Amino acid sequence: MILFSNEFETPSLEMKVFPLIGDSASFLSENKSMEWSDNNITDELASILLIVGGLIVAFSKAKDEDEYISKIRTESLIWATYVNYGILILAVIFVYDMAFFNVMIYNMFTILFFFIIRFHYVLYITKKSLNYEE
């Protein structure tokens, strides 16, 4: 999806893959279930990199890790989950067909994204309030 939106030549890595869940509905599907077949795995690699990179950025320890930051991190995670599912509910109500499929793909990554934003925003606010005290 994200690769399609680029103008550049996306590298096409052909490889034999083994889909556990293919398009079992259609008889003529390219990737049959439980059979080795060819596929361009660039999109899979991009997704994995995005997910692993997002996890590393989101959950790595802060410089001076103490219990207050742990509490902020937990609360940010819960907040991000609420916001993510809230937007998902809105999408379920208002988006249909192929556009909904796109939304679902973005939704895979938005929870980490919201968490990172919220966590660093709260950290920034607490650091700023420090400057007003002594």
Add this chain to the structure above:
Amino acid sequence: MMKNNIRVERAIKNITQAKLAEIIGVSRQTINAMELNKYVPSTVLALKIARTFEKRVDDIFFLDDDD
């Protein structure tokens, strides 16, 4: 939720937030958040603070009426 006297105790001993944070081993944000009543410390942290000020925990941290 909970009130505390940390600011008063700090003034009595005449130390800054940064110094207190250093003594206890937490970040300055934690001390600041506690003084603003934004954060309820864990038991271990409360005990450490009480020991630093040489007072009892009950003399520094107070439950609110609605608890």
